[in-house]
Amino acid sequence: MAETKIPKATAKRLPIYYRYLNILHDSDKNRVSSTELSEAVKVDSATIRRDFSYFGALGKRGYGYDVDSLLKFFKKILNQDKLTNAALIGVGNLGNALLNFNFHQNSNVRISAAFDVRPDLANTVQSGVPIYPMAELRKQLEDQQIKIVILTVPESVAQNVTDDAVAGGVQGILNFTPLRISVPSNVRVQNVDLTNELQTLIYFLDHYNEED
Amino acid sequence: MAETKIPKATAKRLPIYYRYLNILHDSDKNRVSSTELSEAVKVDSATIRRDFSYFGALGKRGYGYDVDSLLKFFKKILNQDKLTNAALIGVGNLGNALLNFNFHQNSNVRISAAFDVRPDLANTVQSGVPIYPMAELRKQLEDQQIKIVILTVPESVAQNVTDDAVAGGVQGILNFTPLRISVPSNVRVQNVDLTNELQTLIYFLDHYNEED
DNA sequence: GCCGATTTGTGAAATAATTTTCAATAATAA
């Protein structure tokens, strides 16, 4: 089901490339070199060429890459040619911000359902997204065939909620809680830990003066 | 200024360890093995031992690690024994959520100043944090000696604001915009790109069925 | 004090990711 396993490091860069290709496209550029891309996305040009080459020969020597065909290619690869529905669990502080954030503007991901324990939120609509009571989590995920959830619940309930979501058939979790949740091996977790990021930043500042 | 250069990959895991050590400490455990830690933080135990070993022999063979002394050690390393002030630039959707988020609960980072272009926000206090007009950015950063900023402005102004912040002496930037900002080599940028994370997750789901 | 069970710390091996280098090719200028 894949183009012979792309390195993880490469996979993580694909959305970055995709995004910049869109910008080029919108400004009517029709060719781009790895050097030029490198400037914009802050990735070494050799790394970019290497990344691209995993997918075959996408460019032309002496010319560069054709923006439109590269864009079309990555759109396909990243599944951005169809809409992906995601659910948001936990409409608190951060959850609310993400509801407003509207991923849809930049990508073909849409939060199509949200869940919260608070009774006053259940069965309302926030930022155009229907909020369901937590008790319906599993059922709604199943019914709506949602494969991706964004987890913005308090840490204390994160594992329970995760188990429910997994039971509902979820395959990918964007985990905003600091808890390292446990999931079966066929479920993928992407952690976004804000406190962590800040602490790492501070560590680097204190211990890696100048450069990397 | 460092303990002979810790690998970057290790540095990124330090806050994860630190966090779990706090949990152990709070539940009055006084020893922990790399295997036990491994379960909780989802990092291979050999990797944990290797990570720790960069700082010297922190454990005891046949025993494990002493929670309190390890905690004390990491607290020092991560600068969590002093309060670090940060500024938040852009009090919009996400910015507001982060103001409420209160990093201080889990770490010794505090947002002590925020900035926004909107005149009705300037000179108010939101979630206990004073909001300054954008024009004062450089001056306030200098006066308050703030070295870390959280960037939650629209992409279109991200580079300009960054340049201002750098002029104000900032050394670390937690960048929530999708733009890969340009900074001098002595300034460190940590990118948190939510759309990216979601797209990467989708890519993994579609192309890496079962396991990594 | 001795013995068996644990568990670290670390060389060495394996794996992953980046960077260098350069031949091949395309575009452009002369």
Next chain:
DNA sequence: TTATTATTGAAAATTATTTCACAAATCGGC
């Protein structure tokens, strides 16, 4: 047409990170 310049793709070299596997140290019970 031909020479010059730009640029990719890929092999090789390098660097970074993880994992294996085991000797050495420590603990706890007897």
